[in-house]
Amino acid sequence: MMNQYQSKRQLMVETQIVARGVTDRRVINAMLKVPRHLFVDEALWPEAYEDHPLPIGEKQTISQPYIVALMTELLRLTGKEKVLEIGTGSGYQCAVLAEIADMVYTIERIPAIAKRARKIFDQLKYSNVIIHIGDGTLGWKEHSPYDGIIVTAAAPHPPKALLEQLAIGGRLVIPIGNEFSQDLIIFTREAKDSYTEENYGGCRFVKLIGEQGWRE
Ligand code: SAM
Numbered sequence: 001m002m003n004q005y006q007s008k009r010q011l012m013v014e015t016q017i018v019a020r021g022v023t024d025r026r027v028i029n030a031m032l033k034v035p036r037h038l039f040v041d042e043a044l045w046p047e048a049y050e051d052h053p054l055p056i057g058e059k060q061t062i063s064q065p066y067i068v069a070l071m072t073e074l075l076r077l078t079g080k081e082k083v084l085e086i087g088t089g090s091g092y093q094c095a096v097l098a099e100i101a102d103m104v105y106t107i108e109r110i111p112a113i114a115k116r117a118r119k120i121f122d123q124l125k126y127s128n129v130i131i132h133i134g135d136g137t138l139g140w141k142e143h144s145p146y147d148g149i150i151v152t153a154a155a156p157h158p159p160k161a162l163l164e165q166l167a168i169g170g171r172l173v174i175p176i177g178n179e180f181s182q183d184l185i186i187f188t189r190e191a192k193d194s195y196t197e198e199n200y201g202g203c204r205f206v207k208l209i210g211e212q213g214w215r216e
Helices: 004-018 025-033 042-047 065-074 092-100 111-123 160-164
Strands: 054-057 060-062 082-086 103-108 129-133 146-151 166-177 182-191 194-203
Touching: 004 025, 004 065, 025 065, 025 092, 042 054, 054 111, 065 092, 065 166, 065 182, 065 194, 082 092, 092 103, 092 111, 092 129, 103 111, 111 129, 160 166
Parallel strands: 082 103, 082 146, 103 129, 146 166
Antiparallel strands: 054 060, 166 182, 182 194
């Protein structure tokens, strides 16, 4: 028998994700599986599968389910990839990635938020996730190059370090714009010094704060 969260999750996937055009079966299965409510405070569990972001403390948010699915689909993962996420937040996006990719490295700048995410990764036994506390605008050179890099905070421009740490053929998914609205941009590294750029339309994220992002 389905518990109440499984049926809410199924409804979320049907009405918010598939209905809006996400077709990648791996992404759909991951969204059906990851228990989103466990990534927010218990008081917010009744709202966890609704069509909007939710607060996670420290003025930060867990993204709307659809944007998590869309950004994951745009990485075009097949299961073998090494992915870097900037902005761990609740850890939900990272868990969705960990269901599909081979290995996920994730960076969060706020220690209290990172600590909470680490706890939930341990609880749900995500052994293919490594979290680091620091400035994600500088990437994580040690484990580069990455097949995919996803930035879940708004940047004024693509951080140079992230472009440099992409593998050839790798994709960087990042919201670019001002602090009020951004466009979701995909940079694909075609060759060592050649990138293509595609725009997937408007979105709204909290600020990416760091050396190659916004000042605090
Ligand atoms: N992916 C998250 C999730 O699934 O809950 C949502 C991320 S939230 C919208 C943005 C996060 O980016 C915040 O937790 C914020 O502290 C973090 N952040 C902002 N600038 C950062 C930076 N330079 N490096 C790492 N994390 C950063």
